[in-house]
Amino acid sequence: MTTEMICAGFGGQGVLTIGRFLAQAGMKEGKNVSWLPSYGPEMRGGTANVSTVISDEPIASPIVSYPDLLVALNQPSLDKFGPMVRKDGIIIYNTNMCPRGCKRDDVQLIPVPMNDIANEIGSAIVLNMLAIGIIIGKTGLVKYESIEEVLNSFLREKNPELLEKNLQAIKRGIEIGKQYT
Amino acid sequence: MSKILMKGNEAVAEAAIRAGCRLYFAYPITPQSELIEYMAKMMPKVGGTFIQAESEVAAINMVYGAAGVGKRVMTSSSSPGISLKQEGISYMAGAELPAVIVNVQRGGPGLGDIQPAQGDYFQAVKGGGHGDYQLIVLAPCSVQEFADLASDAFDLADKYRNPVMILADGMLGQMMEPVEFKPAKTQEELEALANQHLSWCICPNADGDAKHHHEINSLELDPEILEKHVNKLYEKYAEIEKNEVRYESYNVSDDNEILCVAWGTAARVVKSAINELAVRGKSIGLVRPITCWPYPYEAIASAIGPKVKKVYVFELNSGQMVEDVKIAVNGKVPVDFWGKLGGIVFTPADIQAKLEACF
Numbered sequence: 001m002t003t004e005m006i007c008a009g010f011g012g013q014g015v016l017t018i019g020r021f022l023a024q025a026g027m028k029e030g031k032n033v034s035w036l037p038s039y040g041p042e043m044r045g046g047t048a049n050v051s052t053v054i055s056d057e058p059i060a061s062p063i064v065s066y067p068d069l070l071v072a073l074n075q076p077s078l079d080k081f082g083p084m085v086r087k088d089g090i091i092i093y094n095t096n097m098c099p100r101g102c103k104r105d106d107v108q109l110i111p112v113p114m115n116d117i118a119n120e121i122g123s124a125i126v127l128n129m130l131a132i133g134i135i136i137g138k139t140g141l142v143k144y145e146s147i148e149e150v151l152n153s154f155l156r157e158k159n160p161e162l163l164e165k166n167l168q169a170i171k172r173g174i175e176i177g178k179q180y181t
Numbered sequence: 182m183s184k185i186l187m188k189g190n191e192a193v194a195e196a197a198i199r200a201g202c203r204l205y206f207a208y209p210i211t212p213q214s215e216l217i218e219y220m221a222k223m224m225p226k227v228g229g230t231f232i233q234a235e236s237e238v239a240a241i242n243m244v245y246g247a248a249g250v251g252k253r254v255m256t257s258s259s260s261p262g263i264s265l266k267q268e269g270i271s272y273m274a275g276a277e278l279p280a281v282i283v284n285v286q287r288g289g290p291g292l293g294d295i296q297p298a299q300g301d302y303f304q305a306v307k308g309g310g311h312g313d314y315q316l317i318v319l320a321p322c323s324v325q326e327f328a329d330l331a332s333d334a335f336d337l338a339d340k341y342r343n344p345v346m347i348l349a350d351g352m353l354g355q356m357m358e359p360v361e362f363k364p365a366k367t368q369e370e371l372e373a374l375a376n377q378h379l380s381w382c383i384c385p386n387a388d389g390d391a392k393h394h395h396e397i398n399s400l401e402l403d404p405e406i407l408e409k410h411v412n413k414l415y416e417k418y419a420e421i422e423k424n425e426v427r428y429e430s431y432n433v434s435d436d437n438e439i440l441c442v443a444w445g446t447a448a449r450v451v452k453s454a455i456n457e458l459a460v461r462g463k464s465i466g467l468v469r470p471i472t473c474w475p476y477p478y479e480a481i482a483s484a485i486g487p488k489v490k491k492v493y494v495f496e497l498n499s500g501q502m503v504e505d506v507k508i509a510v511n512g513k514v515p516v517d518f519w520g521k522l523g524g525i526v527f528t529p530a531d532i533q534a535k536l537e538a539c540f
Contacts, residue, residue, distance in 0.1 A: 024186050027359045035357040061453035065530035
């Protein structure tokens with residue numbers, strides 16, 4: 001099985017990290033992974049996206065034409081990548097920043113007020129972890145334990161408090177994702 | 182050793198250090214800056230020397246000097262910076278100095294942009310600098326291969342006393358994939374490496390014997406002697422052509438109706454299109470040159486099966502490799518080309534559409 005995914009949003013929303021943590025968790029589970037960020041003369045507040053592929057097979061192209069899964073954290077990202085998602089694919093989007101939403105009816109839409117929920121958890125910066133949780137809850141792409149291990153290695157010593165908030169956001173995301181299975 | 186998720190730029194740097202590179206001189210440029218950053222961080226930790234030179238020209242001349250004392254030395258840059266290094270590269274080829282040069286290509290010509298491209302094929306493979314010389318040119322397509330070729334590049338450079346270029350692109354530099362490294366060279370191995378060039382390199386004259394006087398130079402004003410020297414270089418290049426051709430065959434069979442040729446990351450996009458079309462019963466093969474010089478002419482010629490009606494070249498440039506493919510195909514079947522320019526990377530869907538139109 002191969003899952004091709006695009007995560008997109010404003011620079012600073014942590015979209016690159018969504019792909020990176022999932023790729024790292026996938027690698028820990030023995031899967032083939034690739035992580036290809038957009039890069040360019042961009043800045044905070046500009047747009048950023050990352051193509052991530054997680055597969056049981058060797059990965060041919062790291063470039064994704066038709067993603068199985070899109071995470072759009074803002075409207076420009078949803079407008080740009082929404083039409084590319086495969087039929088019967090999944091679009092997870094942040095309703096707080098996507099006022100016009102998505103008009104497609106041949107994919108599964110998962111609209112979530114991510115900013116609101118992240119703020120409830122106590123920090124806007126856990127928004128990307130919430131998205132990871134929703135992906136895991138919906139698709140089982142990687143195990144929660146694998147993501148927890150990745151996060152531990154990043155934050156256990158550096159910032160245990162932020163680690164707890166991140167894990168809380170992932171767990172909350174998983175609950176939300178499960179509602180759509 | 183377990184796998185690490187790493188950017189290509191970092192992986193090639195780590196692999197170079199493990200291969201015994203303790204000298205690295207460069208000047209930063211996007212999209213290869215993580216490479217120089219990694220070297221800046223790691224070289225002091227392994228007792229090596231990192232210098233951010235004042236320019237690319239200075240960096241390549243530092244490489245010339247370090248190679249002249251027989252040490253494993255590397256520099257890296259991206260397209261415009263590699264252009265600046267060409268004089269030094271030609272001097273090194275002339276003086277037969279082993280060194281590794283990494284080019285993480287971006288869009289050109291001129292300053293161009295900072296997106297991935299393959300527009301430096303001619304420069305790397307057909308010359309770049311002045312005079313009659315060849316570089317060994319290695320073209321990785323994954324982060325793992327980028328790392329593996331770094332260590333091979335040093336071995337080839339030492340074996341043939343010739344500069345070796347690793348021709349990557351911005352996509353490979355920026356993307357992360359799992360990579361597994363070879364064990365780092367041991368102290369004994371590093372000493373053996375240091376001693377392998379004593380017969381010609383500039384080295385301490387321990388016993389005061391005047392015979393130890395070695396000269397590193399690319400200047401020879403006597404035409405007869407210079408001609409002899411260049412002929413000797415070409416004997417060496419013939420040896421490299423005989424021994425070092427590398428390529429990957431993907432899905433090549435007698436059922437192929439199309440044979441694709443692509444190199445570097447572009448070849449991976451082509452592979453995806455081939456896989457997608459295989460599901461629909463269309464048989465397409467791919468030859469991916471790993472050495473762009475020496476070029477796998479015979480591999481391409483022998484991959485043209487009985488049903489192949491066209492050889493299709495896909496590159497992220499204006500078709501620079503096509504002439505090498507045409508030499509290989511030698512008029513047997515038509516050779517077609519499609520590519521993207523300006524740092525735009527084609528997608529599997531683009532290639533699929535091009536290939537489907539052939540059936």
